[in-house]
Amino acid sequence: MPAAEHLKVEQNEGVKLYADHVNPQWVRLLDLLEMNAQYTNCSAERLHTTDGRTILDFLSGYCVYNAGHNHPFIVEALRDELTLNAPSMLQSHVATLAGELAGRLCEKAGGRLSKVYFCSSGSEGVETAIKFSRAFTGRDGLLAARGAFHGLTCGALALMDHRFWSEGFGPLIPGVEFVDFGDLSALERQLATKKFAALILEPMQGEGGILIPEQDYLAKAQALCRKYGTLFVLDEVQTGLHRTGRFLAAHHYDLDPDMVILAKALSGGLVPVGAVLMTDGIYDSVYGSLRRAIVHTSTYSENSLAMRAGLATLEVLENEQLGPRALAMGEAFRERLQDALSEFEMVAQVRGMGFFTGIEFRSPRSLGLRLSFEAFHRVHPAMFGQMLVMRLYRDHNILTQICGNNFMVLKAAPPLNASEESLDHFVQSLAAVMDAVHSSKRFWQDALQLAARAVRI
Ligand SMILES: Cc1ncc(COP(=O)(O)O)c(C=O)c1O
Structure with missing residues (x-):
């Protein structure tokens, strides 16, 4: 059996043991969000999975990985x-x-x-x-x-x-x-x-x-x-x-x-x-x-x-002068985000300092969009943000989260040694997700299906 296959079997067993003995609800939540990946190794902002993906970490374990993974x-x-x-x-x-x-x-x-x-x-x-x-x-x-x-x-x-x-x-x-x-x-x-x-x-x-x-x-x-x-x-x-x-x-x-x-x-x-x-x-x-x-x-x-x-x-x-680096690159990153997101009515503000950035969303004004958003928001106020998190992860290989006490704010807090290319990838990916939110019925249908599954769970 190839080494990676062997690892996968062991990890599946590990997930089962975790669900049996640690926190089954956490496993169900990750499954629901299609974020239950298994990681092999990680360095700086890059997380490698058993199925060959490279995920960019824009959560940093809630600001743990300032020096990056496994420096x-x-x-x-x-x-x-x-x-x-x-x-x-x-x-x-x-x-x-x-x-x-x-x-x-x-x-x-x-x-x-x-x-x-x-x-x-x-x-x-x-x-x-x-x-x-x-x-x-x-x-x-x-x-x-x-x-x-x-x-x-x-x-x-x-x-x-x-x-x-x-x-x-x-x-x-x-x-x-x-x-x-x-x-x-x-x-x-x-x-x-x-x-x-x-x-x-x-x-x-x-x-x-x-x-x-x-x-x-x-x-x-x-x-x-x-x-x-x-x-x-x-x-x-x-x-x-x-x-x-x-x-x-x-x-x-x-x-x-x-x-x-x-x-x-x-x-x-x-x-x-x-x-x-x-x-x-x-x-x-x-x-x-x-x-x-x-x-x-x-x-x-x-x-x-x-x-x-x-x-x-x-x-x-x-x-590595990671503080001054984050200060300068964070500013430029927010400017690029601002530019890429300015056309979307649901983006209220991009703010932050250094590599501590929040993107705040607001409920839409235009009628069609507002009806979808409000239906979805009624299911759970965190659902909209979770849908963005899920899309970024599934379709763009980006790991991030919404804020724990403010569900309409998405975080971008990568390791302080994250590359310029990773920052650009985040900007382009979030713009693509917001484009889907604003223009595609498919986004809202997917979202309602997720909501239905969440209710059943
Ligand atoms: C600002 C702040 N203070 C305290 C804590 C608690 O830290 P810990 O989870 O290590 O107990 C957190 C955790 O996220 C935090 O964000």
Whole structure:
């Protein structure tokens, strides 16, 4: 049997086992969307499948693959680390690699951020920010923005107003209030109550729809936080590590946050790692004495593979100048998208920064199109976007997704080393799909068939 055939049989068995023992609904959803491919190997933005296709990754695992898939430098650094046979998570020694990575992160982040707590996910980082801001301020309240995504553990989930994520999971942590992202008057009204330990914001909302704030919003929000004794905390789990061009999205606005949460791309796409950067004062409010030296910790925190992945990722991002590259190429990419999509009435806006781009759609004005869209939208508000995602994948070999809290926004967030040709292919492909949406009955018939199958499932 040829090697590829052998692999295919094994992978089919793997899919069955996954459906039996992990998440059958996920397998059904991928089948429905005709996206249940098996991948053999991946590099940069290119994903190779067992049936010989090459898919271009414009999702990047929700901003994990800033350095691309399986970057050879990161892979080699991890191999080297493994061959050392060094202690990885002894819990009884000084993890010097953690010191090295923390030093690099603080230097790159700048401002007053001089201490780091390491963890293994973005949600865990958000939990840390919640606990530490309460410890520092002695207040319980937490303020977050509507539409935000902060993770699915109980504390992080409490900072998200979309009920879809929290329904059925019982009471979350109390004391959370929400303001509209961008609304400074509402923010000041809330902060003036002086009950909030922290304002926790994504500087640019990802799942909320790739929302870029007004130029002065974040600086003014930070100033208001200082005025009322609330910590200004930035969740840069998606926007960090040069996704928007600069090392932090905060750097576009000259901010001086009290805490910054990083995760996703710091892993190099290979070993989970999260980091919460903070001021000395916040750190001391938690670990202020020998007795409290390990009051907040986690088994995998500071493990040497994760630290090595983080260090190697920073090296790649810096050596290959992927931030400045994304900043310049992202701008040109959005201009090309804008030009290619301007004739379509359902395209409302193309926006973003660096390689963090959103294409927002709106319901059509012309009658024929509106009737089809509305019928379809009534089945499920995410259906239209999913249909675009499916078409891009099936017909144009592009992997992407709509935003989790804003179904009318499609993301384009490729690895920061994606080629110019891949970016062009995305522009042409989306234009072709939008052309079908606006001119072909076939698109809407397919869409309604998909909706019918989804209802049956
Ligand atoms: C902005 C933001 N914060 C936090 C998280 C949670 O990160 P994780 O899935 O690693 O727990 C996510 C996940 O998508 C995110 O987008």
